[in-house]
Amino acid sequence: MPYPLKALSIALLISLFLVSAAVAQQQQEPRTPAAPGDSVWVIVNSVKPDKRTQFEKFVNEVFWPAAKKLTPAEQQIFRQTRVLYSGRPEKDGTYEYVFIMDPVMPGQDYDIERLLQKMFTAEKAAAYTKMFQETLAGEQKWYRMVQSRL
Secondary structure: OHHHHHHHHHHHHHHHHHHHHHHHHHHOOOOOOOOOOOEEEEEEEEEOHHHHHHHHHHHHHHHHHHHHHOOHHHHHHHHOEEEEEOOOOOOOOOEEEEEEEOOOOOOOOOOHHHHHHHHOOHHHHHHHHHHHHOOEOOOOEEEEEEOOOO
16 A cells, blocks of 8 residues: 555656646746847857766856846846757767857847856856856857848
């Protein structure tokens, strides 16, 4: 008899998680993808293998949540940006994380360090900038693209 009770508890926890995720998704404003001719940026971050957890913590627990401290226009750049995580390492052992700004919001500042300075005290912003920068295995690769009609 304990097995069915345990299975029921697990099923209940999974259901609660799925409902919470669905509610959180509904609360987010929908993204408006780039129209033909709009600018789209793709930024590739090569992350050191031993710094993946730190990078993900920075993105998920520091940077994105703190966007609520910004102006509505600045918050929009976060809603228009997707983050893709690599499932396996590159040949050199690094992991690639991709930011896709779709579309780029004209006139907005996407610089991580400057955004952190708007979100936090100077001391905390410097610490979080360091937290981000020490995860990178090299320079970010930027691709400035234009949305096609297809």
